[in-house]
Amino acid sequence: MNTGEIIKEIRTKNGLTQDELAEKLFVTRQAVSRWENGETFPNTETLKAISELFDISVNTLLGQPRKLICQCCGMELSDDSFSHEPDGTVNQKYCKWCYTDGEFVYKTLDELIDFLSLHLSNESFTPEQARAYFSSILPQLEYWQTGDLK
Numbered sequence: 001m002n003t004g005e006i007i008k009e010i011r012t013k014n015g016l017t018q019d020e021l022a023e024k025l026f027v028t029r030q031a032v033s034r035w036e037n038g039e040t041f042p043n044t045e046t047l048k049a050i051s052e053l054f055d056i057s058v059n060t061l062l063g064q065p066r067k068l069i070c071q072c073c074g075m076e077l078s079d080d081s082f083s084h085e086p087d088g089t090v091n092q093k094y095c096k097w098c099y100t101d102g103e104f105v106y107k108t109l110d111e112l113i114d115f116l117s118l119h120l121s122n123e124s125f126t127p128e129q130a131r132a133y134f135s136s137i138l139p140q141l142e143y144w145q146t147g148d149l150k
Contacts, residue, residue, distance in 0.1 A: 006061055008036040010054050025049050057082065057092050071142040072098035073112060074134075094143070109144050 001009075011021050011032075018032040025032075025046060034040040042050065051058045056079045059068060068077040071093050075081065083091040086102040098105055098112075106112040117130040125133075138144055 001063055002038055003041060003061055003063065004036045004038045006063065007032070007042075007050065010050075010056065011036075014054065024053055052089065055079070055090060057090065059092075068092060069141075070095040070098055072104065072106065072144070073116065074137055074141060098143075104143075109138060112138065 007021075011018070016024075018029045018036070022029045022032045027046065031040070031042075035042055047058050047061055050056075050061060057068070057077075060079055069075060070077055070081075073095060075095050075097075077092065077095055081095045081097075083094045083096045083099040085091055091099060093099075094104075106115070113131055113134045116134050117127045121127040121130040
């Protein structure tokens with residue numbers, strides 16, 4: 001699906017006409033029509049505005065050209081797992097389970113590894129194997145390398 005098709009799908013799912021979407025984005029109805037028909041492409045600021053309006057990622061608008069992972073726990077991120085800042089804006093760097101209401105849930109790497117080892121182990125992936133795996137992977141993520149860089 002291309003960006004125009006995605007915009008049209010999101011617009012119609014939200015019950016908006018092209019005129020109504022254009023008004024919310026401070027553009028013309030013709031601009032929305034051209035995006036949806038694939039004639040033109042929204043600029044970066046407009047993509048951000050659409051992202052915020054519909055509470056979806058810019059990656060979704062672009063057809064998810066790359067996968068995002070939480071820079072705290074390594075989980076793949078999607079529109080329903082992104083965290084939000086206290087003002088309601090989407091934070092596409094962390095999942096809602098690691099970062100909520102402007103605060104990080106896990107204060108230490110060991111705390112997160114303990115949680116993951118307990119909850120993600122099973123018959124074929126023992127707690128010891130989970131601990132070894134997460135101990136090798138998580139320190140490579142941005143949050144654990146540099147602290148919070150939001």
